[in-house]
Amino acid sequence: MPLVEFENLSKIYRMGDETVRALDGVGLRIDPGEFVAILGPSGSGKSTLMHILGFMDSPSGGRLQFEGNEVGRISRAHRSWYRANRIGFVFQAFNLLPRLTVADNVVLPIVYSRSGIRDRNARAATALERVGMTHRATHIPSQLSGGERQRAAIARAIVNTPSLILADEPTGNLDSRNVDRIMELFTGLSAEGQTIVVVTHDEHVAGFARRTIRMCDGRISEDTSRPV
Numbered sequence: 001m002p003l004v005e006f007e008n009l010s011k012i013y014r015m016g017d018e019t020v021r022a023l024d025g026v027g028l029r030i031d032p033g034e035f036v037a038i039l040g041p042s043g044s045g046k047s048t049l050m051h052i053l054g055f056m057d058s059p060s061g062g063r064l065q066f067e068g069n070e071v072g073r074i075s076r077a078h079r080s081w082y083r084a085n086r087i088g089f090v091f092q093a094f095n096l097l098p099r100l101t102v103a104d105n106v107v108l109p110i111v112y113s114r115s116g117i118r119d120r121n122a123r124a125a126t127a128l129e130r131v132g133m134t135h136r137a138t139h140i141p142s143q144l145s146g147g148e149r150q151r152a153a154i155a156r157a158i159v160n161t162p163s164l165i166l167a168d169e170p171t172g173n174l175d176s177r178n179v180d181r182i183m184e185l186f187t188g189l190s191a192e193g194q195t196i197v198v199v200t201h202d203e204h205v206a207g208f209a210r211r212t213i214r215m216c217d218g219r220i221s222e223d224t225s226r227p228v
């Protein structure tokens with residue numbers, strides 16, 4: 001079963017009497033365990049696609065299936081459940097809460113889960129260990145380097161064992177050494193079976209993924225995979 005399947009997806013933004021067709025008939029299937037890079041110039045619809053993939057926005061038309069469920073027909077509450085439980089997000093600007101420690105930031109996605117506090121803290125510790133950030137657990141974000149902040153954000157994204165990680169320009173604020181560290185981290189997670197979609201405008205970053213999808217003017221212009 002595909003993890004995600006789109007058919008003829010469109011997204012139209014209306015601003016006054018101007019309309020922007022951000023997505024224009026996108027069809028896409030992503031299977032569990034795939035590592036996908038979405039490349040394309042600014043304004044080509046990459047973030048819009050990510051927002052729809054991550055249940056942060058709804059399409060204007062088309063069909064979307066997630067884990068076999070027809071998403072257009074599920075309730076708003078069910079959508080937020082997906083967003084909270086099945087998706088891990090990584091952003092260009094890290095989006096860590098500045099007054100919380102790294103450990104408290106990482107535990108946030110599961111803070112309302114039914115598990116007890118000891119179990120939650122253990123899961124946060126495991127996620128921090130996975131990204132090599134155990135020694136920074138009690139620091140606050142301003143005490144970290146950019147690369148460390150993004151590793152903390154990746155720990156937060158994996159803490160609820162999501163079925164899909166969405167990363168929108170995750171290396172956009174990093175120097176080249178940290179770009180490679182972060183992409184090697186995603187490569188490692190991918191090798192463990194994690195499904196990952198990374199949006200980037202950087203060919204070098206896209207080179208870490210097995211499959212590359214190019215977007216242009218709201219459409220997919222190319223979809224290629226390299227052999228294992």
Ligand SMILES: Nc1ncnc2c1ncn2[C@@H]1O[C@H](COP(=O)(O)OP(=O)(O)O)[C@@H](O)[C@H]1O
Nearest residue numbers: 013020022040041042043044045046047048049
């Ligand atoms: N909330 C919005 N309201 C109006 N237009 C938008 C909005 N979000 C994106 N757009 C427009 O949709 C198009 C695609 O944007 P986006 O998905 O952010 O592209 P990318 O991430 O590839 O740079 C652009 O023309 C952009 O200006």
Ligand SMILES: [Mg+2]
Nearest residue numbers: 046047048168
């Ligand atoms: Mg974008």
